[in-house]
Amino acid sequence: MKRYVLSRLAQAVGVLFAAFTVTFAVLYLLPSDPVALQLGAAGIETDKLTDTQLEAAKAQYGLDRPVAEQYLSTLGGFVSGDLGTSIAKQQPVAGLIGDRLGPTISLSLAAGALSLLVGTGLAYLASYVRWRPARLVLSRLPSLGASFPQFFIGLVAIQLFAFQLGWLPATGSRGPESLLLPAVTISVLTSSLLAQVLMRSFDETLSQPYVVTARAKGLSRAAVQWRHGFRNAILPAMTILGLLVGLTVTSAIVVETVFARNGVGKLAQESVLSQDVPVVLAIVTLAAAIFVLVNLVVDLLYPLLDPRIVQLPRKVAVR
Amino acid sequence: MTSGLDRAVDAALLTDDGPVGRRARWRSVLRTLAVRPGFVAALLLVLFVVAAAFAPTLFASHDPYATAPVDRMMSPGTGGHLFGTDELGRDIWSRVVHGAALTIKATLIALGIAVVAGLTLGVLSGFFGGIVDALLMRFVDVMLAIPSLLLALAIVTALGFGTVPVAIAVGIGIVPGFARTTRAEVLRVKTLPYVEAARAGGASWPRVLVRHVLPNSWGPVAVLAVLDTGVAIIAIASLSFLGFGAAPPSAEWGTLISAGRGYLVSAPWVPLLPGLFVAAVVLSLNHISKTFQELER
Numbered sequence: 001m002k003r004y005v006l007s008r009l010a011q012a013v014g015v016l017f018a019a020f021t022v023t024f025a026v027l028y029l030l031p032s033d034p035v036a037l038q039l040g041a042a043g044i045e046t047d048k049l050t051d052t053q054l055e056a057a058k059a060q061y062g063l064d065r066p067v068a069e070q071y072l073s074t075l076g077g078f079v080s081g082d083l084g085t086s087i088a089k090q091q092p093v094a095g096l097i098g099d100r101l102g103p104t105i106s107l108s109l110a111a112g113a114l115s116l117l118v119g120t121g122l123a124y125l126a127s128y129v130r131w132r133p134a135r136l137v138l139s140r141l142p143s144l145g146a147s148f149p150q151f152f153i154g155l156v157a158i159q160l161f162a163f164q165l166g167w168l169p170a171t172g173s174r175g176p177e178s179l180l181l182p183a184v185t186i187s188v189l190t191s192s193l194l195a196q197v198l199m200r201s202f203d204e205t206l207s208q209p210y211v212v213t214a215r216a217k218g219l220s221r222a223a224v225q226w227r228h229g230f231r232n233a234i235l236p237a238m239t240i241l242g243l244l245v246g247l248t249v250t251s252a253i254v255v256e257t258v259f260a261r262n263g264v265g266k267l268a269q270e271s272v273l274s275q276d277v278p279v280v281l282a283i284v285t286l287a288a289a290i291f292v293l294v295n296l297v298v299d300l301l302y303p304l305l306d307p308r309i310v311q312l313p314r315k316v317a318v319r
Numbered sequence: 320m321t322s323g324l325d326r327a328v329d330a331a332l333l334t335d336d337g338p339v340g341r342r343a344r345w346r347s348v349l350r351t352l353a354v355r356p357g358f359v360a361a362l363l364l365v366l367f368v369v370a371a372a373f374a375p376t377l378f379a380s381h382d383p384y385a386t387a388p389v390d391r392m393m394s395p396g397t398g399g400h401l402f403g404t405d406e407l408g409r410d411i412w413s414r415v416v417h418g419a420a421l422t423i424k425a426t427l428i429a430l431g432i433a434v435v436a437g438l439t440l441g442v443l444s445g446f447f448g449g450i451v452d453a454l455l456m457r458f459v460d461v462m463l464a465i466p467s468l469l470l471a472l473a474i475v476t477a478l479g480f481g482t483v484p485v486a487i488a489v490g491i492g493i494v495p496g497f498a499r500t501t502r503a504e505v506l507r508v509k510t511l512p513y514v515e516a517a518r519a520g521g522a523s524w525p526r527v528l529v530r531h532v533l534p535n536s537w538g539p540v541a542v543l544a545v546l547d548t549g550v551a552i553i554a555i556a557s558l559s560f561l562g563f564g565a566a567p568p569s570a571e572w573g574t575l576i577s578a579g580r581g582y583l584v585s586a587p588w589v590p591l592l593p594g595l596f597v598a599a600v601v602l603s604l605n606h607i608s609k610t611f612q613e614l615e616r
Contacts, residue, residue, distance in 0.1 A: 018461040023473050030477035037477070143609060147602040149553045151560045151576065152594035159587050250468040254557050258580075268469075269561050272476050280476045284469045292464055 005300060012296040019288035020078065021071075027277050028067055034277075035063050041087040041276045061087060078285065084278040088271070093282045097264055104256070104263035108248045110179050111186035115244065118187060119194030120234075126195070127202035128225055139199060145192030150251055154185045154258035171260035182259045186251040190244050198237050205233040235306055242295035249287050358610045361603035368600055371416045372423035381410035383417040383570050395588050402592040405579060415593050418570035422552060425486035425571075429551045430544055432490030437497020438540065444498065445505030446528055456502070459495045467492030471554065475563045482565045489554040493547050500543050504536035511535075542611050549604035556597055572597050 031037045035058060044057055058064040062073075077084055083093035126138035161181060162170035169178045205211065206229050214224045252265035260266075264283060271279035352359055371378050395403040402411035444455040462470070471488035478484035508514065509532060517527050558564055559573030567578050572593060579590030 015461055015464045018457075019464045022461055023465065023470070026470070026473045027477050030474065031479075143605055144602065147549065147605050148598045149556055149560075149594065149601070151557060151573075152591075152598055155576070155580065155583060155590055155594060159583055159591065163584055163587075246466040250466040253468065253472070254561065257561055268472060272472050273562055275476050275479075277476060280473055284465060284473050287469050288465045291466060295464075 001303070004303065008296060008299045012292050016285075016289055016292045019292070020075065020285050023281055023284045023288075024071055024074065027281055028070065034067075037275055038063060038087055038277050041274050042090075043088075074281070078282075083282040086271075086276055086279050088274040088276040088279075093279050096267060096279065097282060097286065100262060100264050100267050102263075103261050104249075104252050104265055106179060107182055107186070107252055107256070107261065107263060108245075110183035111190065111248050111251070112245065114183055114187040115190035115194055115248070117191075119191035120198060122191065122195040123198030123202055123233075124225075124230065126199055127206060127229070128222070142192040142195040142199070145188045146196070148188065150185060150189060150254045151258050153188050154182070154255055157181045157185055158259070178259075178261075182255045182261060185255050185258070186248055189251065190247050193240065193247070194237060194244060197240050198233060201233040201236045202229060205229050208232075235302075238298050238302060238305070241298050242291055245294045246287070246291040249290055355610060357606060361606040364599060364603045365607065368419050369423065371419040373420070375413075375417045375420060378416050381413040383409065383414040384568060395592060403586070403588045405582070405586075405589050411575075411589065411592060414570040414575055415572070415596050418572045418575060418593075421482055421565060421569065421571045422555065425482050425489075425555045426548060426551050428483065428486035429490035429493070429555065430548060432487060433493045433497050433547065433551075434540070434544060436491075436494045438501050438537070440494070440498035441501025441503075441540075442505055442528070442533065442536075445502040445509065446532065452502075455498070459498050462495045468554065468557070471558060472563075475558065480563045480566070482559075482571060485555055485558045485564050489551050489558065492554065493550065496547065497540060497543060500539050501536065504539055505532055508532050508536045542608055545604060545608035545611065549601040549608075552597065552601055552604070 028034050038061060039057055042057075042061070049057065055064065062070065065073075074084060081094065083097070085091065086093050086096055089096065122138060122141060126135060129135050129138060158170045158181065161168050168181050169175075170181075171178075206225070211224055211228055214228050215221070219227070249265075252263060253268050254265070255261075256263045256265035257269050264286075267279065268283045270276075271283065367378075375383075402415065404410055405414075440455055440459065444452045465473075467489075471485075471492045474488035474491060475484055478487065514527060514531055517531050518524075522530070555564070556573035556576070559571050560577045561573075562577065564574050565571040567574060575593045576590045576597070579586075579593070582589045583591075
């Protein structure tokens with residue numbers, strides 16, 4: 001067990017490091033002129049500068065150093081918690097992100113809770129209901145939900161619930177009522193994906209021999225589904241938890257832009273628009289860290305919920 | 320691998336190919352389609368979009384860029400404007416139809432990158448195994464650890480804005496899925512008797528790869544390509560909605576919806592009808608790929 005935990009931990013750190021490296025490479029090696037790109041964010045037009053001015057500007061932002069050196073110093077900074085300085089806003093990136101973390105965290109948590117509730121409920125109902133038309137509708141809903149672009153769902157929600165009915169505020173990030181529409185918008189996609197996986201899992205679980213046994217010994221259909229079906233069907237769905245959290249975080253970019261919420265997602269959109277490289281690097285790395293962390297937690301929890309998992313690698317090792 | 324449609328065609332082909340045989344073949348294809356009206360509708364919409372991309376003037380009589388201040392903000396259906404007009408009096412339906420070309424172009428670039436890179440990575444990884452496989456799959460794992468929209472944002476930051484950078488960014492974001500699917504298929508096909516037979520018959524590994532493994536392993540990749548067309552269209556529209564795509568007067572779908580956002584109160588059709596059209600196209604693509612998957616089973 002200890003070896004399992006340690007190997008998963010090492011794997012997570014390795015993946016995160018590699019994700020940082022790939023993002024750094026994209027941002028610093030892909031542009032035809034990285035210096036002009038970064039100085040452009042600060043409002044400096046490189047072609048209008050004399051050579052000495054250009055050198056001074058490069059030195060000011062640390063762009064005169066070789067890329068490898070910039071990479072190492074940025075990596076060192078990230079490890080020690082210094083995320084660099086925004087070129088467009090001339091502020092520490094950590095502070096910029098920290099100021100805007102609140103609305104995004106509450107949005108992600110609300111959307112996550114809503115998706116779990118709706119996704120699980122939908123799959124549970126779809127496998128329990130016997131009436132064919134209802135079953136058909138329920139089983140088709142997830143693929144419908146996954147087909148709508150999020151910005152479209154958001155715009156329709158604003159138009160319907162804010163402008164037509166006037167129930168909820170259209171934009172802003174103040175108070176719990178401003179949280180509802182964005183959270184619902186995100187959860188349409190995430191709960192659809194969760195429901196799709198869960199429905200398949202329910203189908204497989206409910207055709208297992210132990211379900212037949214439970215029915216044969218006289219348990220009602222409802223009891224079998226709850227006690228034997230649900231608990232076994234929910235396990236495979238845990239593996240997509242990391243994916244769902246990742247989706248919730250990236251959805252925040254589009255949804256916060258639609259609802260004008262002042263969170264990290266909106267910061268990401270603004271930073272890309274102003275081509276503020278350090279902020280983009282920090283946000284992408286942060287999102288990858290969240291994704292890796294959730295997957296690590298799932299990996300560590302899984303053997304507790306399903307003891308068969310830890311047995312597997314040992315068998316392979318023996319062979 | 321053979322879909323129900325193919326099977327129907329094959330069965331008809333086995334009969335005499337005279338006029339009667341041909342009619343029977345068509346009848347069996349039609350019968351397969353008739354029980355799936357949703358599939359037919361979806362296919363028609365997708366074909367319409369493709370046709371609109373190549374010959375927009377066939378479907379839209381108005382100039383998508385011609386402003387007509389007198390006719391501004393007309394509601395849908397009035398004055399010969401199917402989707403109404405926007406704040407400058409431009410016909411929204413024409414703008415959607417003309418925007419199809421940009422979207423199709425971006426989607427093709429994205430899918431091209433994903434299929435070529437994904438097939439290459441997957442085939443190399445599945446076929447050679449060992450160290451090559453381990454290295455390539457770790458690389459794919461890392462790409463999967465960066466949420467694809469964020470990777471796309473990083474790429475767009477580096478490449479600049481416009482339809483092509485957005486398409487490249489979206490394409491790279493969906494490479495991992497293609498690589499994994501291809502690898503799994505190649506691993507499956509590699510162990511089949513006919514590959515062994517081909518090797519025993521003296522065929523070289525490259526020949527086996529190109530003649531036997533590739534043609535038999537790209538079926539699921541094709542299904543994934545259809546499914547990911549919808550994903551790519553959403554991602555491209557989302558990125559241009561965020562302001563990274565083609566700049567405003569251009570009629571790209573995401574840009575169109577983003578530019579119309581300001582009129583959500585006074586003229587909701589300006590952003591919503593183009594949005595509904597994009598949703599319908601994605602829904603159709605997802606339905607088509609789902610039908611293919613069901614037929615394959």
